[in-house]
Amino acid sequence: MSTPNAALRAVRLGLLMSQDDFARAVREAGTRVGEPNDANKRLIQRWEAGTTQAPRPVYARALESVTGLPIEALGFAPRLILDQITADGKGGHDLGTTPSGIAPPTAQPSSDTRTRSNYSGVWLSRYEYFSSGRDATFTGLHYVVLLQHGGRLTARSLPGSSDSPLTMDLEVDGHVATGTWTEQTATSGYYRGARYHGAIQLLIEPTGRRMSGKWVGFGREFDVNTGPWELVYQTASTHQSALHEYNRRPDA
Structure with a gap:
């Protein structure tokens, strides 16, 4: 008997999406990167x-x-298995088990290496913003999972790292990453669940272990604000054990 994929369902519900909504989002994601798909409910x-x-x-x-999130964190076989299935010519349909009838093995942690061409992994996101209502500067901290597809980077904060979920969508051109950010503030916090979004541009250090730059976004008083933002590399692994390790509040 099949074991239900509770991880995928939990992520979908966490995104507040119905199965139809989720299928539509998967189709749109494929279209954006030039890989159309036929996802449906x-x-x-x-x-x-x-x-x-x-x-x-x-x-x-x-x-x-x-x-x-990486595919193995969604309850599926790791990318290594998927790539091997395709290389063997058996990738025409979604698969239930491997050809031997044995479920795909659990992903192994990737080596903790960093190259300029691949920035996937867990990063510490740190930005500063000025609160006019409190007349003080504050720091926002999140651990985010960064995934790279060609020249595109997507980031999503780990739920345990903050009460305010953060997402980023970036395009890399050489040592420059440019894109957008969105943060849904905590309902019990000062901003009472308000949703903020804006633009961001980061310069990637030659070591590939730090990205730093500026964000721009609107404020509560209908003004446009800006401030520093940086991403600091933590690990290249996106295995469940690594995500569990960083699913916590970052140290100030």
Whole structure:
């Protein structure tokens, strides 16, 4: 019997999406990167029921883009298995088990290496903003999972690192990353669940271990604000054990 994919369902519900909404988001993600797919509600149901344990790579990449999480954190086979399935010519359909009938093995942690061309991993996000209502400067801290697809970077904060979920969508051109950010503030916090968004540009250090730059966004008084923002590399691993380790409040 298939084991339900509770991880994927939990992520979808956390995004406040119905199965139809989620399928639409997966299709739109594929279209954005030039890899159209036919995701629909029935496919989402098969994934969540555990009938499919290894979606085709085109779907895997779209899922990572929508959720900001690596495919293994969504309850599926790790990317290594998916790539091997495709290389063997068996990637025409979503798969339930490996050819031997044995469920795909658990992902192993990736080596803790960093190159200029691949920035996937866990990073510490740190930005500063001035609160006119409190007449003080504050720091926002999140651990984010950064995933790279070609020249595109997507980031999503780990839920345990902050009460205010953060997402980023960036394009890399050489040593410059440019894009947008969105933060949904905590309902119990000072900003009472307000949603803020804006633009961001970061310069990537030659070591590939730090990105620093500026954000711009609107304020509560209908003004446009700006401030420093940096991402500091923590680990290249996006395995469940690494995500569990960083699913906590960052040290100030």
